[in-house]
Amino acid sequence: MTRAVQKRTLETRARLIAAAEEVIAEAGYEAMRVEEVVLRAGVAKGTFFAHFRDKEALLELLIGTRIDAALDRIEALPAPADVPAIIEALMPLVAVMISERYVFDLILRHSGAAGKAEIGPIAQTFARTDQVLGEWLALGLFRRDVTPALLSSGVQAFLIHVIALHFCALHQKQTLQEMLAELLQAWLLPGGTRA
Amino acid sequence: MTRAVQKRTLETRARLIAAAEEVIAEAGYEAMRVEEVVLRAGVAKGTFFAHFRDKEALLELLIGTRIDAALDRIEALPAPADVPAIIEALMPLVAVMISERYVFDLILRHSGAAGKAEIGPIAQTFARTDQVLGEWLALGLFRRDVTPALLSSGVQAFLIHVIALHFCALHQKQTLQEMLAELLQAWLLPGGTRA
């Protein structure tokens, strides 16, 4: 018989999250130290790991929340009808992903479900992004010789690709948006056909 | 006036690399411990870091070497003329990248040049892959409405994408090759045109 979760637990968890967000606001995700977080939250180190599997589990939660907020804004928009509009619409998501190199790497590492049962917060945002893109691309404004699901999978691949290039010291003659525009134009409207 | 590098240095470096390869052969890249390597090499811990900036710098070197060997095999092949042949040709590269989840993550993290001056071994293999792909795609057997450089950039993006999906607990109804075939077919021969 499982006991109900205590109010104290929720408070401690909230204090840990608040402390972490405070540290991150001051110094960024990469600079976050578990010891600093527990100090500010006023709990012992072990308590942190009673609430989160490891340091990355908390970061995943926080970053997942930020990505979800970006997707909320994106979903509130009308479906984009051309490539520039798609890129424009995706900018809130891009902003989160390029905010820190460390964040991008962490997102990549957690983009896939590690286990069938346990789909992490970031993996969930990837599924959600795929769904949003799929809806846009199913409207029939882009190429129709392949499924919208395949198209959206490809858009995600290109999105990751250009962000990776964005962090590369070479490849900086073009902006992220320019590179993405070229790729998506060729992917979604091959041969320059349709409108 | 710079002194010549001593023979002793090269020997120590070689012993460190050999020890690391030994450990990796036994237990994999992720299990490699600097302390185990220096123990087997018969040197102090500090010596390791006199030869390699950090643990990842050595791993980058070793993995970069493996990727280069794969690219050697790939370059020895005749240029593939269709999508299945491209996928078949890329398999040595894929094999390295999917050998360990940890290896894939490390490769992604080092795929871009960190600084203009210092292009790491793995970033170099990405440039080389791009070049090999570019040559294949410039032969005119695939779509010609966009540059071969753009095509090869896209192929790399899809390659990374399907490997990421390969490590995902979901998306396992299709094999890596099947997913890659769908994407590349749509990317390189949109509308099913040409041969």
Add this chain to the structure above:
DNA sequence: ATTTATAATTGACCGCGGTCAGTTTCCTTT
């Protein structure tokens, strides 16, 4: 051969993520 400058090596030490046996707090049962 001796001195001298530099390169190479050493290992005690630190920072930080993560563990776990022991303690405290909370809630239920009687």
Add this chain to the structure above:
DNA sequence: AAAGGAAACTGACCGCGGTCAATTATAAAT
């Protein structure tokens, strides 16, 4: 109100990557 048991919390401890002042080996200069 007391007892019993489970959940929450604690902090000393460990593993491992990485640092650096001190030491030793090497080769050039005299």
